[in-house]
Amino acid sequence: MSLIGLSHKDLLSIDQLNVDEINLILDTADSLKEISKREIKKVPTLRGKTIVNFFYEPSTRTKTSFEIAAKRLSADTVSLSASTSSMVKGETLIDTAKNLQAMNPDLIVIRHSSSGAPHLLARHVEAGVINAGDGINEHPTQALLDMLTIREKKGEIAGLRVAIIGDIAHSRVARSNVIGLRKMGAHVTVCGPPTMMPMGVGELGVDVQYDIRRAVEDKDVIMVLRIQLERQAGSLFPGVREYSRFFGLNRAVLSRAKPDAIVMHPGPMNRGVEIEPEVADGPWSVILEQVANGVAVRMAVLYLLMGGSKSDDMD
Amino acid sequence: MSLIGLSHKDLLSIDQLNVDEINLILDTADSLKEISKREIKKVPTLRGKTIVNFFYEPSTRTKTSFEIAAKRLSADTVSLSASTSSMVKGETLIDTAKNLQAMNPDLIVIRHSSSGAPHLLARHVEAGVINAGDGINEHPTQALLDMLTIREKKGEIAGLRVAIIGDIAHSRVARSNVIGLRKMGAHVTVCGPPTMMPMGVGELGVDVQYDIRRAVEDKDVIMVLRIQLERQAGSLFPGVREYSRFFGLNRAVLSRAKPDAIVMHPGPMNRGVEIEPEVADGPWSVILEQVANGVAVRMAVLYLLMGGSKSDDMD
Amino acid sequence: MSLIGLSHKDLLSIDQLNVDEINLILDTADSLKEISKREIKKVPTLRGKTIVNFFYEPSTRTKTSFEIAAKRLSADTVSLSASTSSMVKGETLIDTAKNLQAMNPDLIVIRHSSSGAPHLLARHVEAGVINAGDGINEHPTQALLDMLTIREKKGEIAGLRVAIIGDIAHSRVARSNVIGLRKMGAHVTVCGPPTMMPMGVGELGVDVQYDIRRAVEDKDVIMVLRIQLERQAGSLFPGVREYSRFFGLNRAVLSRAKPDAIVMHPGPMNRGVEIEPEVADGPWSVILEQVANGVAVRMAVLYLLMGGSKSDDMD
Numbered sequence: 001m002s003l004i005g006l007s008h009k010d011l012l013s014i015d016q017l018n019v020d021e022i023n024l025i026l027d028t029a030d031s032l033k034e035i036s037k038r039e040i041k042k043v044p045t046l047r048g049k050t051i052v053n054f055f056y057e058p059s060t061r062t063k064t065s066f067e068i069a070a071k072r073l074s075a076d077t078v079s080l081s082a083s084t085s086s087m088v089k090g091e092t093l094i095d096t097a098k099n100l101q102a103m104n105p106d107l108i109v110i111r112h113s114s115s116g117a118p119h120l121l122a123r124h125v126e127a128g129v130i131n132a133g134d135g136i137n138e139h140p141t142q143a144l145l146d147m148l149t150i151r152e153k154k155g156e157i158a159g160l161r162v163a164i165i166g167d168i169a170h171s172r173v174a175r176s177n178v179i180g181l182r183k184m185g186a187h188v189t190v191c192g193p194p195t196m197m198p199m200g201v202g203e204l205g206v207d208v209q210y211d212i213r214r215a216v217e218d219k220d221v222i223m224v225l226r227i228q229l230e231r232q233a234g235s236l237f238p239g240v241r242e243y244s245r246f247f248g249l250n251r252a253v254l255s256r257a258k259p260d261a262i263v264m265h266p267g268p269m270n271r272g273v274e275i276e277p278e279v280a281d282g283p284w285s286v287i288l289e290q291v292a293n294g295v296a297v298r299m300a301v302l303y304l305l306m307g308g309s310k311s312d313d314m315d
Numbered sequence: 316m317s318l319i320g321l322s323h324k325d326l327l328s329i330d331q332l333n334v335d336e337i338n339l340i341l342d343t344a345d346s347l348k349e350i351s352k353r354e355i356k357k358v359p360t361l362r363g364k365t366i367v368n369f370f371y372e373p374s375t376r377t378k379t380s381f382e383i384a385a386k387r388l389s390a391d392t393v394s395l396s397a398s399t400s401s402m403v404k405g406e407t408l409i410d411t412a413k414n415l416q417a418m419n420p421d422l423i424v425i426r427h428s429s430s431g432a433p434h435l436l437a438r439h440v441e442a443g444v445i446n447a448g449d450g451i452n453e454h455p456t457q458a459l460l461d462m463l464t465i466r467e468k469k470g471e472i473a474g475l476r477v478a479i480i481g482d483i484a485h486s487r488v489a490r491s492n493v494i495g496l497r498k499m500g501a502h503v504t505v506c507g508p509p510t511m512m513p514m515g516v517g518e519l520g521v522d523v524q525y526d527i528r529r530a531v532e533d534k535d536v537i538m539v540l541r542i543q544l545e546r547q548a549g550s551l552f553p554g555v556r557e558y559s560r561f562f563g564l565n566r567a568v569l570s571r572a573k574p575d576a577i578v579m580h581p582g583p584m585n586r587g588v589e590i591e592p593e594v595a596d597g598p599w600s601v602i603l604e605q606v607a608n609g610v611a612v613r614m615a616v617l618y619l620l621m622g623g624s625k626s627d628d629m630d
Numbered sequence: 631m632s633l634i635g636l637s638h639k640d641l642l643s644i645d646q647l648n649v650d651e652i653n654l655i656l657d658t659a660d661s662l663k664e665i666s667k668r669e670i671k672k673v674p675t676l677r678g679k680t681i682v683n684f685f686y687e688p689s690t691r692t693k694t695s696f697e698i699a700a701k702r703l704s705a706d707t708v709s710l711s712a713s714t715s716s717m718v719k720g721e722t723l724i725d726t727a728k729n730l731q732a733m734n735p736d737l738i739v740i741r742h743s744s745s746g747a748p749h750l751l752a753r754h755v756e757a758g759v760i761n762a763g764d765g766i767n768e769h770p771t772q773a774l775l776d777m778l779t780i781r782e783k784k785g786e787i788a789g790l791r792v793a794i795i796g797d798i799a800h801s802r803v804a805r806s807n808v809i810g811l812r813k814m815g816a817h818v819t820v821c822g823p824p825t826m827m828p829m830g831v832g833e834l835g836v837d838v839q840y841d842i843r844r845a846v847e848d849k850d851v852i853m854v855l856r857i858q859l860e861r862q863a864g865s866l867f868p869g870v871r872e873y874s875r876f877f878g879l880n881r882a883v884l885s886r887a888k889p890d891a892i893v894m895h896p897g898p899m900n901r902g903v904e905i906e907p908e909v910a911d912g913p914w915s916v917i918l919e920q921v922a923n924g925v926a927v928r929m930a931v932l933y934l935l936m937g938g939s940k941s942d943d944m945d
Binding site: 048095106 | 670671690691695697701702918919
């Protein structure tokens with residue numbers, strides 16, 4: 001492979017990455033994983049670099065994962081949150097961006113409820129920008145950690161049959177995974193209630209199923225999405241019980257997948273709603289491997305965006 | 316002493332520690348205290364270790380103490396709080412625990428409103444767990460810092476006469492101290508309104524007094540508990556004024572203790588309620604020594620749980 | 631210059647500093663600025679020092695600036711905020727101060743809604759105290775970064791003509807700048823609605839104007855203050871539209887200043903209220919330089935209060 005680094009200063013979407021770049025990130029994550037298992041879980045690679053975690057939406061899981069990744073590479077981290085942010089009051093995102101830039105950070109990790117906010121930020125700062133989830137658009141590091149997990153379990157992504165179950169229309173996790181998995185050569189089926197299917201789903205290059213039993217049939221990977229109970233109940237589907245009955249992944253449904261199928265979930269899980277405990281905790285579940293791979297993928301992205309290349313020494 | 320380390324991966328309670336282990340922690344804290352007074356207040360002992368501070372209940376004092384302790388040993392710290400924690404939403408504590416574990420922390424410091432939560436967490440993670448206060452159950456590092464303070468002032472804990480005044484039934488500080496001080500050979504008297512006495516208090520191996528003047532009589536140590544004004548006023552006692560009148564520690568009451576008695580309080584104090592300013596600020600008060608010893612005791616616990624032993628080099 | 635360090639342990643006000651001390655801080659900031667542009671933005675100068683950021687009022691901008699400054703000097707930082715602070719509940723500021731001191735921090739950076747709170751804190755702790763804004767009293771590091779910016783752009787502060795526009799009576803930024811700029815030999819004009827002028831403004835040694843066109847006339851520096859929309863609208867002036875019409879800085883008004891005048895704003899800006907976008911984004915604007923200088927000035931203050939002197943090696 002001739003590619004030795006990423007071609008952009010930012011990671012805004014899976015859409016922007018080509019297959020070589022995705023492989024580069026996954027390979028780098030793979031080699032960084034081992035650091036988190038050492039006695040001393042830290043390398044000096046990003047010493048003296050400043051990473052700003054700017055989360056307009058609360059997200060302990062993703063924020064903690066980025067923060068641990070940064071610290072294991074010896075970067076300094078500063079956290080801003082929207083609730084305590086006077087920057088946000090009466091100030092445009094562009095002004096906020098320029099203000100942050102003036103403090104000379106190396107990377108800004110941003111989560112925002114508006115699709116496209118990270119892209120806007122990236123155009124106005126010299127620092128690299130990582131999209132940690134923007135509205136219903138993309139969540140690229142989630143898709144990368146999912147792909148790393150699939151690759152570890154299945155050897156190769158190309159040719160795999162993957163089902164994604166849930167609110168396809170409003171899930172940035174689904175969107176980033178559909179784009180990424182298709183790029184890597186997987187065959188993707190999406191499944192959910194008709195109200196949760198995006199307009200023009202037929203043009204995404206995926207199979208569409210409204211019956212979960214048919215969706216999981218003969219699949220290598222079943223990816224279950226989190227139902228946003230607080231947001232969705234009542235409007236997009238009749239209720240939690242109905243959702244669980246028709247679209248919850250239980251053992252009977254799972255038995256229609258391939259015998260060695262794996263089950264994924266981005267967390268946090270609503271046990272008994274989109275996934276039954278017997279499925280979440282079974283031998284097919286790779287849900288906790290996803291979390292562990294999240295730290296490794298984020299270390300890889302931080303490292304590569306900061307100019308690291310595959311041949312660099314890691315210690 | 317043949318003991319060179321702690322026998323558990325966790326510190327969940329004073330109850331779990333034997334006398335040798337308590338002495339080991341106090342001795343280690345004693346030798347670590349000096350670091351906080353150096354020009355450069357930092358040793359590389361825990362470099363590359365990840366400590367997660369997970370506080371479901373707000374607590375600046377204890378959290379800050381743990382954070383400073385971790386940083387003085389060069390550990391990396393990550394803070395999660397319940398209010399911003401998406402981990403908490405729709406997720407069981409066990410799922411949260413497993414998720415945290417997947418990120419490979421070395422230690423998790425947890426405060427939780429439910430008694431037993433740290434024990435549940437500890438059973439589901441490989442990382443060490445430190446109970447920073449669970450419901451009305453235990454607050455072991457508070458009792459350890461109290462014991463360190465008493466030992467510093469009195470030379471030895473065995474044989475001392477200690478009075479604990481306040482809401483004995485609902486105080487984890489009282490509970491951990493009763494257990495610890497009795498283990499170390501002190502004689503303990505508890506005192507408070509009858510509504511604040513635990514059921515079966517007679518079986519705790521302590522004296523029970525409902526008259527503060529008799530409780531402090533001839534004591535070496537008077538430990539005053541904080542009244543949770545927001546929680547308790549109105550239900551457990553008629554009012555702040557009555558509490559203060561009958562159970563507040565003032566100078567007249569204190570004069571019944573031994574002439575060299577010391578006065579302790581876990582903070583934050585309600586001046587004029589459970590303790591009069593003249594008592595809080597007098598020469599008998601060791602309240603600020605308690606705070607300083609809190610950092611030292613937490614450094615010792617972090618160090619010992621991470622595999623440190625008494626003979627290790629500290630610099 | 632014979633001065634090699636600051637004479638106080640604290641930075642509570644511009645009022646306390648003499649001209650030599652202001653110059654020392656600005657010169658030190660100037661030499662530290664370069665660190666933020668390095669590949670590795672970090673020097674070990676304050677390794678092993680503990681800095682507590684204690685913000686009773688939310689302030690992402692100032693807090694982030696202090697945090698980045700501390701990290702670039704390798705200090706450890708611990709953040710307390712009033713909302714999560716159990717220290718604050720039922721505890722006097724003096725008790726809080728003594729408790730913090732017991733944990734042996736080197737510096738405490740405090741923002742508080744009460745004027746004089748940092749001074750009270752400073753009297754009760756051995757640690758150095760930095761006022762990061764107290765009520766309507768002072769915000770010394772803001773004035774220092776403003777003076778650094780002016781000096782960079784104009785060569786010298788002495789002899790310059792400066793206009794400050796806005797709520798002069800309730801702005802600690804205005805107050806610290808009036809004191810500092812006058813000390814440094816500038817001529818200051820203040821301008822705002824009569825309801826926003828402090829009583830006895832005539833005794834401040836400044837010109838007072840109620841017409842913005844006359845205020846900016848022939849000035850070298852125009853400093854626009856933020857209107858606290860949430861607080862002020864309705865009570866001190868008829869409305870946002872009226873304020874903007876009579877006191878907003880637009881291009882027509884700015885044309886009355888000197889041709890090479892610079893425009894400053896402490897942020898966050900209310901675009902279209904106190905300042906028009908065409909002015910905020912024009913070539914005269916040094917608003918982002920102010921932010922960058924904020925990090926440098928805070929690095930200088932942390933360094934000098936911790937005993938650093940001009941002749942010390944910075945790397």
